[in-house]
Amino acid sequence: MKNELIRIGIGxxxxxxxxxxxxxxxxxMIADGLNVVVVTNDLVTKEDAARLKDSGLIDPDRIVGxxxxxxxxxxxxxxPAANLCxxxxxxxxxxxxxLFVExxxxxxxxxxxxxxxxYWIFMIDCAAGHDIPRKRxxxxxxxxxxxxxxxxxxxFVGTSLEKMAQGMEEVRPGRAWLMSSLLNDEDVQDIYETLRQQLPFKRRADATTT
Incomplete structure (x- = not known):
């Protein structure tokens, strides 16, 4: 029986x-027994795909640029025809x-x-300034x-995290957002737990590892 695929976009x-x-x-995800594949997008290269393939985190054949x-x-x-293919x-x-689509x-x-x-995740960068959320x-x-x-x-770049948070609460009232540093594993775990809460893959991960 085929798995129920969840396609997660990252923009x-x-x-x-x-x-x-x-x-x-x-x-x-792999530690949780999840079967993962990745599609990356670049303008005129396959640089992100090459980076992931070289990472050793996943079978390179599971990545398409x-x-x-x-x-x-x-x-x-x-x-989205090329991505759908x-x-x-x-x-x-x-x-x-x-399946990730980056x-x-x-x-x-x-x-x-x-x-x-x-389901899709949108990422912004604190270095771009705390007015980014208010640009809507x-x-x-x-x-x-x-x-x-x-x-x-x-x-280090003159961004106020307090103003950033205020802006996010203003433009996304009651909707999910997280302040993060991907260099901090606690923040990464918070992101993963948020996905586990919002998406129905926890049950399949548990089933796969039994």
Whole structure:
């Protein structure tokens, strides 16, 4: 019987930490017995796919790089055909529980097509300034989970974490968001636990390891 696939999108500007998030979540998911595959997007390269393949965290064949060749959000929203082909290929080969689709680095307006993902995370970077939430980009407003990443460097770039948090509460009242540093394993664990609470993969992970 085929697994019930959960497709998780990860979007955000260049350098927000999208690939690093996958690198941090993979060991936790694999330890929980989850069957994971990954699709990455880059504009005219497959750099993120190569990085993940070289990481040793997962079988390189379980990673497919997509060269979007145009505006990154076009490939995850208006015309996700190339990504859908990659999803279908990996799904047919590995029957995964979890499939990540990492967007190419984009602006605050990027969103995912529901044809491509079931749940999506949007990442912003504290180095971009504490006014980012108040700009009300679609990614910040619409994502299932927003990660305010690189909290550890906020003081060095003049960003107020208090103002960042106030902005997030203002634009996402009652919706999930986390302040994080992906270099802090406690923060990574908080992200993973949030996913476990919001997505129905805990039961399958437990079943797989019994």
């Amino acid at each position: 955000g500007p260049v350098g927000a930490g999208k690939t690093l998030l996958i690198e941090k979540l993979l060991p936790k 997509v060269e979007t060749g145009a505006c990154p959000h076009t490939a995850i929203r208006e015309d 990659a999803v279908e290929r990996l799904s047919s080969l590995y029957d995964p529980d979890i 967007s190419g680095g984009d602006n605050l307006a990027s969103t995912f097509s529901p044809d491509l993902v079931d 980009g679609l990614g910040v407003l619409k994502a299932d989970l927003v990660l305010v990443n690189k909290a550890d460097i906020a003081a």
